[in-house]
Every structure is written in C-alpha cells, then in structure tokens.
Amino acid sequence: MNEGGEKRMEGNRHSREDKVILGVQVALVVLFYLFAVGVFVFVWYAFYRSVTEGDHPTHALILATIVSFAFTILTTVMTMIFSVIIKEGRKKLPENGGSANEIKIT
Amino acid sequence: MEVGKEGTKDEILYQPILKTGRGFYILFGLLGLVVLVALFAYFTQFRYGLGVTGLNSPIFWGVYITNFVFFIGVSHAGTLISAILRISKAEWRRSITRSAEVITVLVLFFGLGNILIDLGRIDRVFKVLAHGRFQSPLLWDVVSITTYLTASSIYLYLPLIPDIALLRDKVQGRLRKRLYQVLALGWVGTEKQIHYLEKSISIMAVTVLPIAVSVHTVVSYVFSMTIQPMWHSAIFGPYFVAGAIFSGIAAIIVAMAVLRKVYHLEDYFREVHFNNLGILLLTMTCLWLYFTFCEYLTVFYGAEPDEIKVFMEKLTGKYAPHFWFMVLTCFIIPFVILANRKTRTIKGTVIASISVNIGMWLERFTIVVPTLMHPRLPYGEASYSATWVEWVILAGCFALFAMIYMIFTKLFPIVSIWEVQEGREKARLEVTERLRTYLPL
Amino acid sequence: MSRWGMVIDLDKCTACQACVVACQIENNIPPPDPREAQRFRSISWIKLVEYGEGEYPNVKVRLIPVLCMQCEQPPCIKVCPVGATNKTKEGIVDQIYGRCIGCRYCANACPYTVKSMNWYKPTWPKEMMESLNPDVSVRPKGVVEKCIFCAHRIQKAKDRAKVEKREMIPEDYMPACAQTCPSKAIYFGDLDDKDGIVFKLSRSPRAFRLLEELGTEPKVYYLREGA
Numbered sequence: 046m047n048e049g050g051e052k053r054m055e056g057n058r059h060s061r062e063d064k065v066i067l068g069v070q071v072a073l074v075v076l077f078y079l080f081a082v083g084v085f086v087f088v089w090y091a092f093y094r095s096v097t098e099g100d101h102p103t104h105a106l107i108l109a110t111i112v113s114f115a116f117t118i119l120t121t122v123m124t125m126i127f128s129v130i131i132k133e134g135r136k137k138l139p140e141n142g143g144s145a146n147e148i149k150i151t
Numbered sequence: 152m153e154v155g156k157e158g159t160k161d162e163i164l165y166q167p168i169l170k171t172g173r174g175f176y177i178l179f180g181l182l183g184l185v186v187l188v189a190l191f192a193y194f195t196q197f198r199y200g201l202g203v204t205g206l207n208s209p210i211f212w213g214v215y216i217t218n219f220v221f222f223i224g225v226s227h228a229g230t231l232i233s234a235i236l237r238i239s240k241a242e243w244r245r246s247i248t249r250s251a252e253v254i255t256v257l258v259l260f261f262g263l264g265n266i267l268i269d270l271g272r273i274d275r276v277f278k279v280l281a282h283g284r285f286q287s288p289l290l291w292d293v294v295s296i297t298t299y300l301t302a303s304s305i306y307l308y309l310p311l312i313p314d315i316a317l318l319r320d321k322v323q324g325r326l327r328k329r330l331y332q333v334l335a336l337g338w339v340g341t342e343k344q345i346h347y348l349e350k351s352i353s354i355m356a357v358t359v360l361p362i363a364v365s366v367h368t369v370v371s372y373v374f375s376m377t378i379q380p381m382w383h384s385a386i387f388g389p390y391f392v393a394g395a396i397f398s399g400i401a402a403i404i405v406a407m408a409v410l411r412k413v414y415h416l417e418d419y420f421r422e423v424h425f426n427n428l429g430i431l432l433l434t435m436t437c438l439w440l441y442f443t444f445c446e447y448l449t450v451f452y453g454a455e456p457d458e459i460k461v462f463m464e465k466l467t468g469k470y471a472p473h474f475w476f477m478v479l480t481c482f483i484i485p486f487v488i489l490a491n492r493k494t495r496t497i498k499g500t501v502i503a504s505i506s507v508n509i510g511m512w513l514e515r516f517t518i519v520v521p522t523l524m525h526p527r528l529p530y531g532e533a534s535y536s537a538t539w540v541e542w543v544i545l546a547g548c549f550a551l552f553a554m555i556y557m558i559f560t561k562l563f564p565i566v567s568i569w570e571v572q573e574g575r576e577k578a579r580l581e582v583t584e585r586l587r588t589y590l591p592l
Numbered sequence: 593m594s595r596w597g598m599v600i601d602l603d604k605c606t607a608c609q610a611c612v613v614a615c616q617i618e619n620n621i622p623p624p625d626p627r628e629a630q631r632f633r634s635i636s637w638i639k640l641v642e643y644g645e646g647e648y649p650n651v652k653v654r655l656i657p658v659l660c661m662q663c664e665q666p667p668c669i670k671v672c673p674v675g676a677t678n679k680t681k682e683g684i685v686d687q688i689y690g691r692c693i694g695c696r697y698c699a700n701a702c703p704y705t706v707k708s709m710n711w712y713k714p715t716w717p718k719e720m721m722e723s724l725n726p727d728v729s730v731r732p733k734g735v736v737e738k739c740i741f742c743a744h745r746i747q748k749a750k751d752r753a754k755v756e757k758r759e760m761i762p763e764d765y766m767p768a769c770a771q772t773c774p775s776k777a778i779y780f781g782d783l784d785d786k787d788g789i790v791f792k793l794s795r796s797p798r799a800f801r802l803l804e805e806l807g808t809e810p811k812v813y814y815l816r817e818g819a
Contacts, residue, residue: 069333084297091283091290100675105285108294115298118358119305122351126309127336129347134337200733201694202711207632209705211696271694271709271734278691282674289673289697377701378667378806526705527803528641528658533632 067131074127081120088112161571164564165321167414171561174413179557182550189547192540193268201271205537209530210523214541215269217515218548221398222262223296223370224391224511228399229255229303230363231431234356242582243427245574246419249314249567250410251403252307253559258402259300261548266292268544288376291369299359299366306355309348312338313569330562367395374518380457381450381522390442397435397481398511401504404428406556408501410565419566422497429500432507433489440482457527464521469534473517480510594762595683596741597783597811598770599793600657603818604777607655611769611778612638615659618742618768620728622714635708637739638769654817657778659769660685660706660739661802661810668698668707676736683783683811684743692735699736703803704810707738741780742767762788783811 088109095105196203206213229252236244267273283290316338319331338344371391374382384390404425411420450462465474485503488494524533559565586592615621615638624634638659645652662685668677669685676692679685699707713733716724724730727744731737749764762781770778781790793799798815 066329066332070336073333080301084294087280087283088294091285094282095285100284101286108285108291112294112298115302115358115362118354119298119301122309122354122358123305125347126312126351130312130336130338130344133341133344134335134339136341200710200712202628202633205631206709206711208634208699208708210632211699211709269695271696271736272692272732275691275693278674278693282691284673284675287671287673287697289671289695293673373697377671378703379700523700527703528705529643530641530705 063135067135070127070131074123077123078120081116084116085113160575161566161568163415164419164566164568164571165318167560168318168562168564169322175557175561179554182554182557185550186547186554189544189550192543192547196268196540197273201269203538203540205535205541207533207535209526210520210533210535212269212519212523213535214516214537214545215265216519217512218265218545219262219269220370220391220515220519221512222258222265222548223367224395224398224515225402225508226255226258226262226299226303226399227363227367227392227395228258228403229253229307230359231396231399232403232428233306234359234363237352237356238360240585242574242578243424245570246416246566247403247407247424247428248310248570249307249563250406250565251399252303252310253556253565254399254402254406255303256300256307257552257555257559259296259303261552263296263300265544265548288369288372292373295362295366295369299362302355302359302362306352306359309352309355310567310570311563312336312348313340314564314567316340317568318563327562364392367391374522379522380455380525380527381461382518384446384449386442386446386449390446393435393438393442394511394514397432397439398508400428400432400435401507401511404432404500404504405508408497408504410560411497414560414565416566419571425497425500426495429489429495429503432485432500432503433495436482436485436489436507440486443478443481457525460525461521464524465517468521469524470517470521473513477510477513477517480506481514482510593681593784594782595784595811596662596765597683597781597790597794597813598659598662598741598767599779599790599799599813599815601777601779601793601815602654602656603815604775605655605657605773606775606777607640607657608774609640610772610774611657612636612640614768614772615739617723618725618728620714620724620730622716623720628711633711635710635714635737637706637708637737656802656814657769658704658706658802659812660741661704661808661812662739662741664809664811665807667701667703667806667808671697671701673697680743682746684741685738686740686743687737689729689731689735689737694734694736696736703806703808707736709736710734739767 088105092102092105092109094100095102204213204215229248232244232251233248237248267276270276279290279293283293285291312335315331316335319328319335322328322331368388368391371387375384375387377383407420407424407428410416447462447466450458464470484506488499488503520535524535616623616636619637621635621637628634638657640655641658643654643656662683664683666677666679666685669679672678673695674691674693676688677685677698678688694709696707696709699705699709710731710733714731727748745767746765750760753760753764762785766780770780779790779793781788783791783794785791793815794813796815799813800816801810801813804810
C-alpha cells in the first residue's frame with residue numbers, strides 16, 4: 046500500500062492518498078445533498094398528495110415552504126463550507142504536503 | 152510535527168483522545184450491560200406487543216411519550232449556550248459550546264427513538280413518509296425534528312473543523328489520521344477559510360434558533376391541538392420551549408461537572424462557568440414557576456368540570472406525589488440553591504441541575520397521564536403503572552447516550568481548542584474595542 | 593349518497609348489552625383475558641356507560657350505549673399521521689388496519705374515548721375460532737380499531753340487491769347492534785332521507801347528542817328518557 050503518500054513530490058501534485066481523501070469528502074457532501082433532496086421530495090410529494098386527495102393542502106403547502114426554506118439555507122451553508130475549505134486546503138498542498146503545520150488565527 | 156507554543160497550554164484537552172484509562176473501559180462496559188438489558192426489553196415488546204408495558208385504555212400514552220418530550224427538551228441545551236451566547240458575544244462560552252452541542256445532537260436521536268419505540272407497528276414507520284398527512288401535528292414533529300437534527304449536526308460540525316485539523320496534525324495512528332484528514336476538509340487556517348467558517352457559523356447560529364423554538368413548540372402542539380382537558384391550552388407552546396431550555400441548561404451543567412472531574416478540565420470549566428449557568432438556571436426556574444402558575448390558576452378559576460377533574464388528580468389525587476415532587480425539584484430546590492451566591496458553587500449547581508432534570512421528567516409525565524386518566528365520558532377509574540420494560544428502556548436510553556458521548560470525547564476534543572486559543576489571542580483586543588464603542592474611555 | 597346515522601331510544605333501552613355481545617361476535621373482537629381485563633385492556637366497540645348522580649339511596653343512574661359517534665368533524669382524523677383513520681363518502685369514519693402504525697394519537701384525541709388498541713395479538717379460545725365472521729378482517733397486533741357501523745355489511749347489501757336485480761334500499765344495511773337489539777331501541781338509516789325514521793327521530797324534541805358543544809357533530813343521536 047502507499048505509505049507516506051503526502052511526501053511524494055515528483056510527478057503528481059496530489060498524491061493518490063489525497064485523491065482518496067477528496068473522494069470521501071465529496072461523497073460526504075453528496076450524501077448530504079441526497080438527504081436534502083429526500084426531504085424536499087418528501088414534503089412536496091406530501092403536498093401533491095394532499096391536493097389530489099383533497100386533504101388540507103394548505104397545511105402541507107405551509108410546511109413544505111418552511112422546510113424548503115430552512116433546508117435551502119442548510120444546503121447553501123454546507124456547499125459553501127465544503128467547497129471553500131477543501132479548495133483552499135488543496136491550494137496549500139505543495140508547501141505543507143496537504144496538512145497544516147500550525148493553526149494561525151489571524 | 153510542530154505544535155505551536157500556544158498549543159502546549161491546552162495539552163490536557165488532547166489527553167482524552169490520545170490516552171484511555173481503565174476507568175473508561177469499566178464504565179463503558181457497565182453501561183453496555185444496561186443497554187443490552189434495554190435491548191432485551193425492547194425485543195420483548197417487539198415480539199409480544201405493547202401489552203408488555205403498563206399502557207391501557209384510556210391511558211394510551213405513558214413513559215415513552217414522556218421520554219420523547221423530555222429528551223427533545225434537553226436538546227435545547229446546545230442551542231441556548233452555543234447560539235445565543237455566540238450571537239451575544241459572551242466570551243465565557245468558549246470552553247463550553249462543544250460539550251453542549253454534542254448533547255443536543257445525541258439527545259435528539261433518543262427523542263426520536265422513544266417515539267419509534269412507542270409505535271404499535273414500528274415496522275410500518277415508512278408509511279409516515281408514503282402517506283404522511285400534514286394536518287397531523289405528528290407530521291409537524293417529523294419535519295421539525297429532522298430539520299433541527301440536520302441544523303444542529305451542521306452546527307456541531309462547523310466549529311469542529313479547525314479542531315479536527317489540530318488532531319490531524321497531532322495523532323500518529325493511521326486509521327485515526329485518515330478520519331481526521333477526511334473530516335478536516337483540508338483546513339489550514341487561511342484567511343479565506345477562517346472568514347467563510349466564521350460566516351457560516353454565524354448564519355447557522357441565527358438559523359438554528361427559530362428551528363429550535365419551532366421544535367419544542369410543535370412537540371407541545373401534539374397535546375395542545377387536541378381538545379382534551381388540560382392539554383388544549385394556549386400556553387403549551389411557550390411553556391414547553393421554556394421548559395426545554397430549562398432542562399437543557401441543567402443537562403449541560405451535569406455533563407460539564409462529569410467531564411471536569413473525569414478529564415481534569417478544572418481550568419476550562421471554572422467556577423465562573425457554573426456560576427453563570429447557575430444564574431441562567433435560576434432565571435429559568437423562576438420562568439418555569441411563572442408559566443406553571445399561570446396554567447394552573449387559569450384552570451382553577453375557569454373551573455370547567457372536565458378540567459377540574461384532571462387538575463384535582465394532579466394536586467390531590469393519585470398523581471399528587473408526582474406533581475408536588477415536581478414542584479419541589481423544579482423550583483424549590485433549585486431556587487434555594489441558586490439564589491444564594493454562597494450555595495451557587497459547582498456542587499450546588501450540579502445538585503440543582505440533577506433536581507431539575509428529575510423534575511422536568513415528572514412535569515412531562517404529569518402532563519401526559521392525568522389528562523388521559525379522565526376521559527370526558529364517565530368510564531370509571533383507570534390507572535397506569537409502568538412496567539419493567541418501560542423503566543429499563545429509559546435506563547437504556549441514558550446509558551446509551553452516555554456511551555456515545557464517551558465515544559465522542561475519545562474522538563474529538565470536548566472543549567473547543569481553537570476557540571479557546573482564539574479567545575486567548577484575539578478576544579482581549581476585540582472586547583476592548585467593543586468597550587470603546589459603548590463608553591468614552 | 594347516503595349519510596348513515598343512528599338514533600338510540602333510551603326509553604326503550606333496557607341495558608341488556610345484547611348489542612355489545614352482537615358487536616363482539618360480528619366484528620371478531622377477541623374476548624378479553626381476565627388478567628388483561630383487569631388492566632383495562634378489553635376491547636369493546638360499543639359499551640354501556642354509566643351516568644350516575646347522587647348518593648345512595650337517592651341515586652339516579654342512566655346507562656347509555658356509547659359507540660363511535662361517526663362525527664362529521666372527527667377529531668381523530670385530524671391527528672392521524674398516515675390517514676389510517678379517514679371518512680368515507682357515506683360519512684362513516686373508517687379505519688384502515690393495514691396502514692395504522694399504532695401511534696394511538698387518534699385514541700387520545702377522541703373526546704368520546706371510543707377507540708381501542710390491540711396491545712397483543714388478538715387470540716381466541718380454540719373453540720371460538722370456528723365462529724369468526726369471514727366478512728371482517730382479524731386485526732394484527734399493534735393497531736387501533738373502533739366501531740365502523742359494520743361497514744362490511746354495506747358491500748354485502750349491495751351485492752344482495754344486485755343478485756335480486758334491484759336497487760339497495762336503506763333497510764338492507766343495518767349494523768349488528770341495531771339488528772340484535774331486542775327492544776328495537778336502535779334505529780339506523782340515512783340521515784339525509786327526509787322520509788326515513790332516523791332523520792325524523794333525530795329532529796325529535798327528545799333528541800340530544802353527547803358532547804355536542806365540542807363541535808364534533810356526532811351522527812349518533814339519543815332520545816331522552818321519560819317521554
């Protein structure tokens with residue numbers, strides 16, 4: 046197996062190990078998206094059903110709207126965090142091999 | 152691997168992650184046994200039916216629903232401390248936000264879990280997704296709790312990122328290092344990263360507050376949206392939210408006291424933290440008394456026969472011991488301990504907090520059962536006594552919660568290291584600047 | 593479309609509980625285990641409720657048969673998360689056993705407390721298994737049940753009418769309790785049929801409904817005693 050992949054300097058800027066880690070990180074955020082999509086689907090499907098069955102569509106509409114609004118904010122935050130932090134972290138790659146030497150809160 | 156000079160000051164915060172003592176394993180094992188017995192109890196219920204509990208007709212809800220409301224209530228711990236104190240820029244929050252946020256995320260699962268345990272047909276739970284009706288307050292519960300769970304998980308994770316990065320650079324074990332590498336998202340502390348992280352945390356702090364308020368409000372709506380005597384009350388929304396914040400603060404105090412002892416965090420969980428939380432707890436106990444008094448006085452003066460039957464059951468009837476013990480543990484004991492500066496010590500606040508948690512469980516119980524005991528039609532006296540299954544499952548919930556919490560402390564720092572460091576390095580200037588904007592200095 | 597309702601004449605009711613027994617047999621309601629009965633677990637879709645006043649010897653007692661009121665504004669339907677409790681087009685508050693998740697919210701929301709829960713899997717003594725009604729499903733454990741005005745008999749009535757090559761008339765369909773009552777105290781029929789007995793009796797000055805002030809609009813009327 047690949048030992049000490051971070052220290053590899055020639056050829057790849059990003060070692061295979063880093064690619065795997067990136068892959069898992071992307072998978073995490075994709076899982077979150079799937080979950081958020083699931084929630085959207087659930088609430089709007091419930092609204093659709095309430096309209097077709099004539100079963101208090103107002104309740105379903107209000108709740109679907111509120112939940113969609115909340116989950117839009119949450120998805121935006123997650124996207125922002127994952128994209129910015131991961132991108133910035135990878136930019137620093139050549140200097141510190143993918144990991145921080147020191148946390149400096151400036 | 153170099154750890155900054157400042158890092159050695161907080162060395163003790165890394166210790167639980169780097170080393171594990173025998174005491175941990177013993178406690179973990181004992182708790183594990185409790186959980187196993189609880190699993191057996193649930194298996195018994197799953198196999199034979201809800202008949203193994205003490206539930207009956209007309210008392211269709213009992214300990215499980217009480218647990219549900221209680222645990223969801225405790226989940227307001229993280230929100231109050233973390234979000235409100237962050238927004239109000241209270242510096243003393245720095246060392247305690249993490250432990251509070253973990254309580255929130257974990258305890259929500261137990262709230263959800265108890266509802267599932269209470270179902271007659273848990274195998275049909277996905278019908279709620281396929282056929283859910285939003286006219287039912289239970290569906291409002293489903294979406295509200297899901298949203299809150301997601302939001303508070305994110306809210307726990309975001310401030311955890313820089314700490315995970317610190318761990319990533321510190322630990323040697325390969326598996327652990329991988330875990331931290333993945334979860335740290337490549338954090339190195341660049342200006343852009345810090346800026347976006349802080350912005351996201353601020354957004355989350357503001358977002359999570361209305362979600363948290365909505366959660367316990369809709370839990371209260373499960374009761375208040377029916378027309379049952381002493382359930383159908385307008386005060387339930389605010390009453391439950393206040394009660395949730397109340398039991399949440401109490402839970403944090405207990406958790407902090409345990410962590411302080413076990414991980415030697417005396418420098419981070421100081422007298423001042425317990426004192427401040429104690430004052431908050433004191434405020435909440437007065438608020439609790441106010442709401443309870445309003446509720447019961449209204450019922451008493453209204454003198455509606457169906458409501459008075461329930462009222463008398465609570466004050467002088469079969470549930471009088473529960474009711475008055477609740478008043479003792481929710482108000483009298485905490486007030487006496489916390490109102491006096493001399494007794495508002497760490498030990499004092501912990502005793503008050505344990506008392507509050509017992510009292511709040513009893514409060515939920517005396518809301519659920521006495522109303523159900525008195526149907527409007529004269530069916531005759533009913534009674535409810537919980538069986539071993541229900542009590543064991545409650546014990547199992549506490550044990551499993553503790554176990555998962557313990558695992559968390561072994562993987563991540565229970566005190567937010569970077570926020571403590573930030574406080575040490577930046578806060579003094581910030582606070583001085585702020586003072587300048589308030590007063591002529 | 594019919595709107596099924598019931599009128600119970602309390603002057604004629606002798607509180608013999610034949611309706612209770614008929615309902616148990618018709619609807620495959622399991623006989624309660626004596627221990628479980630003591631723990632308030634017996635299921636009965638119709639029961640005699642005792643309204644008592646005064647102290648001995650000046651006691652006044654009224655025994656009123658209480659069953660599902662089949663409300664027009666049912667509080668139970670409002671709270672069901674999955675729609676297992678629902679209202680048919682003919683006004684019967686129906687229970688879909690296959691969908692019920694056993695949360696018992698409807699049972700708690702009903703102000704008349706007429707819903708029952710299957711705390712265990714319903715069982716019968718071996719000898720009684722032969723006499724189960726094949727038209728009514730046996731409920732599984734963990735679901736809520738209640739009186740549905742013997743709605744399974746509607747389909748039977750329609751089928752019988754079709755076989756006899758005629759339209760279904762209201763008298764074809766009658767719940768077990770109404771059919772069995774020895775003093776004919778229970779009237780059953782279409783509340784929208786202005787010529788029908790049920791409509792006429794529901795407009796009687798003796799007619800009252802339980803807990804009317806709650807706005808549930810029950811479709812079970814009672815005729816006051818002492819006419």
